[in-house]
Amino acid sequence: MTTLEAATDAAKDNLAALESEAIHIFREVAGEFDRPVILFSGGKDSTLLLHLAIKAFWPAPVPFPLLHVDTGHNFEEVLEFRDGVVDRHGLRLVVAKVQDWIDDGRLTERPDGTRNPLQTTPLLDTIAEQKYDAVFGGGRRDEERARAKERIFSLRNAFGQWEPRRQRPELWNLYNGRHRPGEHVRVFPLSNWTEADVWNYIARERIELPSIYYAHRRKVYRRDGMWLTEGPWGGPRADEEVKELTVRYRTVGDGSCTGAVESTASTVEDVIAEVQASRLTERGATRADDRLSEAAMEDRKREGYF
Amino acid sequence: MSSLLRLATAGSVDDGKSTLVGRLLYDTKSVLADQLDAVQRASVDRGLSTPDLSLLVDGLRSEREQGITIDVAYRYFATPRRSFVLADTPGHVQYTRNTVTGASTAQLAVLLVDARNGVVEQTRRHAAVLALLGVPRLVLAVNKIDLLDYDEAGFAVIAKEFAAHAASLGYPEGTVLTVPVSALHGDNVATHSANTPWYSGPTLLDHLETVPVAPDPHDAPFRLPVQYVIRPRTAEYPDYRGYAGQISSGTVRPGDEVVVLPQGSRSTVERVDTHGGPLAEAGAGGSVTVVLADDLDISRGDLIAGVANRPTVTDELGAVLCWLSGTPLRPGARLLVKHGARTVQAIVEELTSRFDEQSLSTVESPDTLELNEIGGVRLRLAEEIPVDDYARSPRTGAFLVIEPKDGDTLAAGMVGDRFSALGEPAA
Numbered sequence: 196m197t198t199l200e201a202a203t204d205a206a207k208d209n210l211a212a213l214e215s216e217a218i219h220i221f222r223e224v225a226g227e228f229d230r231p232v233i234l235f236s237g238g239k240d241s242t243l244l245l246h247l248a249i250k251a252f253w254p255a256p257v258p259f260p261l262l263h264v265d266t267g268h269n270f271e272e273v274l275e276f277r278d279g280v281v282d283r284h285g286l287r288l289v290v291a292k293v294q295d296w297i298d299d300g301r302l303t304e305r306p307d308g309t310r311n312p313l314q315t316t317p318l319l320d321t322i323a324e325q326k327y328d329a330v331f332g333g334g335r336r337d338e339e340r341a342r343a344k345e346r347i348f349s350l351r352n353a354f355g356q357w358e359p360r361r362q363r364p365e366l367w368n369l370y371n372g373r374h375r376p377g378e379h380v381r382v383f384p385l386s387n388w389t390e391a392d393v394w395n396y397i398a399r400e401r402i403e404l405p406s407i408y409y410a411h412r413r414k415v416y417r418r419d420g421m422w423l424t425e426g427p428w429g430g431p432r433a434d435e436e437v438k439e440l441t442v443r444y445r446t447v448g449d450g451s452c453t454g455a456v457e458s459t460a461s462t463v464e465d466v467i468a469e470v471q472a473s474r475l476t477e478r479g480a481t482r483a484d485d486r487l488s489e490a491a492m493e494d495r496k497r498e499g500y501f
Numbered sequence: 502m503s504s505l506l507r508l509a510t511a512g513s514v515d516d517g518k519s520t521l522v523g524r525l526l527y528d529t530k531s532v533l534a535d536q537l538d539a540v541q542r543a544s545v546d547r548g549l550s551t552p553d554l555s556l557l558v559d560g561l562r563s564e565r566e567q568g569i570t571i572d573v574a575y576r577y578f579a580t581p582r583r584s585f586v587l588a589d590t591p592g593h594v595q596y597t598r599n600t601v602t603g604a605s606t607a608q609l610a611v612l613l614v615d616a617r618n619g620v621v622e623q624t625r626r627h628a629a630v631l632a633l634l635g636v637p638r639l640v641l642a643v644n645k646i647d648l649l650d651y652d653e654a655g656f657a658v659i660a661k662e663f664a665a666h667a668a669s670l671g672y673p674e675g676t677v678l679t680v681p682v683s684a685l686h687g688d689n690v691a692t693h694s695a696n697t698p699w700y701s702g703p704t705l706l707d708h709l710e711t712v713p714v715a716p717d718p719h720d721a722p723f724r725l726p727v728q729y730v731i732r733p734r735t736a737e738y739p740d741y742r743g744y745a746g747q748i749s750s751g752t753v754r755p756g757d758e759v760v761v762l763p764q765g766s767r768s769t770v771e772r773v774d775t776h777g778g779p780l781a782e783a784g785a786g787g788s789v790t791v792v793l794a795d796d797l798d799i800s801r802g803d804l805i806a807g808v809a810n811r812p813t814v815t816d817e818l819g820a821v822l823c824w825l826s827g828t829p830l831r832p833g834a835r836l837l838v839k840h841g842a843r844t845v846q847a848i849v850e851e852l853t854s855r856f857d858e859q860s861l862s863t864v865e866s867p868d869t870l871e872l873n874e875i876g877g878v879r880l881r882l883a884e885e886i887p888v889d890d891y892a893r894s895p896r897t898g899a900f901l902v903i904e905p906k907d908g909d910t911l912a913a914g915m916v917g918d919r920f921s922a923l924g925e926p927a928a
Contacts, residue, residue, distance in 0.1 A: 255733035373908025
């Protein structure tokens with residue numbers, strides 16, 4: 196067997212093990228909790244999450260609704276994709292719009308215009324209001340140092356806060372979902388997946404994604420070392436030159452802080468090759484909010500962010 | 502050969518675990534430029550002349566402030582031969598609970614010692630914990646070998662002492678490797694070191710890539726804890742009733758006779774379903790949905806098992822606990838036991854023993870079990886559950902002990918007398 200074949204076989208087994216683990220986690224939550232919800236943005240991780248949920252409960256429908264915290268700075272292509280998926284699978288979608296919180300004064304627009312950090316309040320308010328007790332997220336431990344520390348079942352207190360020193364030990368495949376009224380548990384079925392696993396699985400399962408993950412022509416401008424696209428987040432400014440480039444997105448988030456990368460990768464296979472060759476992590480390449488400080492993610496998670 | 506190896510690290514404070522993990526990530530090119538840039542910037546900020554690879558893994562604010570690892574971190578790296586999930590566990594005595602967390606799913610553990618100190622109390626304790634949890638293979642990484650001037654004789658003394666300790670814990674020859682490394686300089690981590698010409702064994706990475714992972718034995722009895730009952734009640738599937746769960750051990754095929762426990766009703770497997778289509782056979786680790794020939798009353802928490810080699814159905818449990826809570830355990834305590842998909846109330850009837858990692862012996866009838874202590878208990882349960890001995894069937898022999906008031910996980914539980922297994926090398 197050649198090395199390449201061996202590597203491909205290895206990847207297949209690995210994906211089967213990861214898939215089985217994620218399905219086990221979904222079923223465990225369905226069995227233990229009263230009101231779970233899946234956080235769904237239309238990005239690749241949450242699309243993968245939904246795909247696994249469908250597998251876990253087939254031939255029955257997914258027994259949870261979806262929740263999208265909409266910053267108002269979304270890519271049109273992603274919102275269309277989100278609504279298409281919801282229709283196709285007959286799911287229920289709850290949308291918490293950051294704009295509603297700004298309009299009634301519960302949130303104030305930040306001077307830099309970015310709304311990514313503003314998501315935490317609508318998320319926590321909606322969790323409390325809807326009495327969700329388990330909230331699935333597509334977070335992966337390979338994304339970031341603080342995430343590497345997170346359990347698959349991650350208890351949040353009544354304020355939605357994560358307390359890393361007080362995490363419960365997670366033993367074997369036995370997950371402890373106990374929580375007191377007001378507390379909830381964040382659940383991360385993709386914890387043990389890497390970016391490469393995600394793309395290999397998307398290829399294997401032929402999972403459809405928003406078009407912006409693949410190379411396309413786009414008018415962009417340079418800010419903070421990233422290629423941003425024109426949008427309601429205040430750009431380009433007068434001094435920012437607009438160029439038309441062939442780009443794609445590695446992550447999909449708030450448009451004000453999610454940058455495109457120059458790329459000609461137009462198929463899943465191209466993307467896999469590009470990810471393998473890349474010397475930058477997906478967040479390092481395209482997420483401004485993680486650059487704020489050495490422990491930016493940890494600090495936001497302590498406040499209740501994912 | 503399995504393509505995914507789950508491993509855990511263990512060792513005492515300041516012996517360089519985080520640096521070794523950083524080195525493994527670095528040498529397998531699992532560190533990308535922006536992560537390395539961040540480490541370089543942080544190292545310069547701290548006045549260091551070379552990048553501190555431990556900063557790659559110590560992610561929490563307080564860890565970076567104190568320069569120690571506080572909580573288990575999971576790391577991912579891959580080579581063309583294998584993918585790895587690494588649980589990087591802290592060495593402080595007060596965080597032994599995290600060693601248990603990291604090791605409960607590990608197929609191999611890498612223990613570190615500082616070459617200048619050799620095997621210390623914490624090494625012996627960790628090795629004993631790993632043996633009790635049934636981690637099948639150990640590697641002792643004798644780190645900072647450069648500070649011992651790459652001394653062969655010094656290394657040999659440590660290797661011999663550890664081999665003897667591992668053997669006394671029941672590790673047969675061939676399941677333990679001792680390797681001289683310098684995590685700081687990379688000696689024998691991913692490449693053979695010119696500084697240790699006397700060492701002819703594999704590098705640490707070679708070993709991790711090629712070590713055989715024992716497959717689930719073919720004759721292991723079939724066990725499927727029922728997690729969730731799938732009843733679509735849709736036009737397309739009006740009468741579908743499937744029992745969903747992850748197979749703990751053994752295999753299942755259509756036509757197999759099974760028993761549902763604890764109630765004891767019997768049936769035949771009609772289909773093994775997945776979203777991708779029905780399977781001719783499914784084995785341990787697979788998340789499947791089983792459809793039975795008879796309409797039985799089965800719910801979450803029940804266990805579907807093969808008719809031969811059934812588990813024991815009991816409401817009296819003899820077990821070993823790794824006590825992970827700061828509140829000591831006392832006889833009479835009312836707790837919850839989570840076993841498979843079932844949670845039952847339990848009362849601690851008796852503390853039968855406490856394990857002493859140093860002498861590898863047990864103390865009879867202790868008054869309490871304190872944080873990080875390991876001991877034997879007798880539990881009375883509010884209802885009968887089907888259990889296996891942990892030594893034979895770890896997934897159906899393991900359980901959590903939970904505090905009913907706040908839901909905290911108090912202990913890792915293992916059914917049976919684990920202590921008797923120590924000291925008898927496995928076949």
